[in-house]
Amino acid sequence: MINNKYLCLIFSLAALPKLAFGVEFCGEVRQGEILIGKAKPQEEVILNGEKILTTADGEFLLSFGRDEINTQQLQVLQNMGGGADYQFAVGKTDWDIQNIKGVPPRKVTPSDSDLEAIQLEGKVVKAALKGVEDKTYWKKGFIMPVEGRISGKFGGQRILNNIPKSPHQGIDIAAKAGTPIKASSDGEVVLAYPDLFYSGNVVVIDHGFGLQTIYAHMQDMKVKRGDMVKQGDIIGTVGQTGRATGPHLHFGASLRNVRVNPQSLLKLSDSDEKCFTL
Numbered sequence: 001m002i003n004n005k006y007l008c009l010i011f012s013l014a015a016l017p018k019l020a021f022g023v024e025f026c027g028e029v030r031q032g033e034i035l036i037g038k039a040k041p042q043e044e045v046i047l048n049g050e051k052i053l054t055t056a057d058g059e060f061l062l063s064f065g066r067d068e069i070n071t072q073q074l075q076v077l078q079n080m081g082g083g084a085d086y087q088f089a090v091g092k093t094d095w096d097i098q099n100i101k102g103v104p105p106r107k108v109t110p111s112d113s114d115l116e117a118i119q120l121e122g123k124v125v126k127a128a129l130k131g132v133e134d135k136t137y138w139k140k141g142f143i144m145p146v147e148g149r150i151s152g153k154f155g156g157q158r159i160l161n162n163i164p165k166s167p168h169q170g171i172d173i174a175a176k177a178g179t180p181i182k183a184s185s186d187g188e189v190v191l192a193y194p195d196l197f198y199s200g201n202v203v204v205i206d207h208g209f210g211l212q213t214i215y216a217h218m219q220d221m222k223v224k225r226g227d228m229v230k231q232g233d234i235i236g237t238v239g240q241t242g243r244a245t246g247p248h249l250h251f252g253a254s255l256r257n258v259r260v261n262p263q264s265l266l267k268l269s270d271s272d273e274k275c276f277t278l
Contacts, residue, residue, distance in 0.1 A: 023076055023086070025062075026275035027268075030091040032155055032261040034063040034211075034253070036268055039076050043083075046075040052256075053209045055136055061209050063255035064090045066155045066167055086278065095167070096156040108160045117197035128191035128204040128212065129254045135208030137186040140231050141269025142262075145182045145215060146238060146249045148175035154261035169259045170214060170252030177219055177247040179238040183229040184213050184251075184265065192224050199250065200241025205229060213262065214252035217244045 027035025039045055039058040046052070047062065054060045064072070068090045077083035110118060152172030158165050183205055190212065191204035199216035203223060206212050219239025229235060240247045253262035 022277055023084070024275055024277045027062075027264065028091070029064065029088050031064055031068050031093040032066050032264070034061060034255055034260045034264045034268070036060070037062055040078075042079045044075075044077040044079070046077065048073050053132065053134055055139070059139075061138070061211060061255055062088075063258045063260045064088075065258045065260070066093075066095070084278075093155065096153060097159065098157070099159045101161055105161070108163055114197065121196040121198060124191065124193055124196065125199070125202070125204070125214075126257075128206075129257055131190060131206055131212075132210035132256060133188075133206060133208050135188075135206075137188075138207040138209060138211050138268070140186045142184045142213075142265040143182065143231060144173070144266070145184050145213075145235075145251055146173045146175050146179060148173045148179075148248075150174075151248055152250075154263070170216075170250050170262055173249045173251060174246070175238045175248060177237070177239055179247075180234045181215055181218065181236045181238060181249055183231055183233045183235050184262075185231045187213075187229060189223045189225055189227040189229060189235070192221050192227075194221070196242055198243045200244065201236070201239065202242075203235055205235070210256035212254050213265070214250070214254065216250035216252070217241050217248060219247075 024038045025035055027033055037060050041056060041058050043058060044051060045054050045060050052060055072088035074086040075083055150171055151174040152168055154171050155167055157167040185207050187205040187207040189203060190206045194201050196202055201218040201221050202216040203221055204212050204214050217239055218236040218241060221236045223229060223235045238247050238249050251262050253260050253265055
């Protein structure tokens with residue numbers, strides 16, 4: 001019997017013997033989560049009509065956005081013909097929504113100069129998150145880049161003077177200014193950009209398969225674009241650059257341009273994470 005938290009997963013198989021299939025999934029089928037799947041070697045995996053990368057032994061990554069409500073269509077095709085179809089009905093997550101009134105207008109509606117800086121930041125970060133490299137650095141697993149209190153959760157949203165602001169796209173980890181920040185996993189630095197409007201000094205590391213981690217509000221950056229890093233390498237220090245009210249690290253994650261809760265990355269190498277096979 002599948003655990004209750006996976007009851008949102010429904011599936012149908014093509015007209016081939018069931019023994020021909022068998023796909024393992026580890027993780028939660030829920031908004032904001034990332035999970036790992038494993039098909040048989042040389043099987044082709046297609047998500048919502050688009051082929052996604054698999055490792056030589058059949059592993060692949062799936063993610064579900066914060067506001068994902070649509071059913072996800074997953075196909076697993078055999079190289080000899082035939083295949084299986086799976087439908088993921090993504091479970092809902094309760095997000096922290098704060099309705100705040102009486103905020104000074106200048107803090108709600110950006111000025112023209114601020115808007116220009118915000119647009120630049122969007123272009124710079126978007127470009128860093130668009131790559132889907134056939135690299136498997138992510139198989140190293142992930143660690144927390146800084147130890148500290150979680151002062152901001154993924155998916156939280158503030159409504160200021162009845163104007164909804166963008167949901168929080170990572171977690172905030174409170175720590176003293178100057179605290180070393182570690183690379184969460186192996187990968188390549190694809191962005192090391194100073195003084196962005198929101199993010200301040202920000203670093204993005206690509207871990208392959210379209211998976212990137214984001215480190216923002218740094219005081220100092222110890223890496224540059226193109227550097228290869230190992231898990232645990234010091235890539236910068238905690239700061240308060242950009243739009244930040246205190247020293248902390250904003251830690252984010254993106255899989256194929258879908259922002260996910262970075263804490264779910266820690267489960268990818270967790271031997272205790274619950275898995276199920278279809």
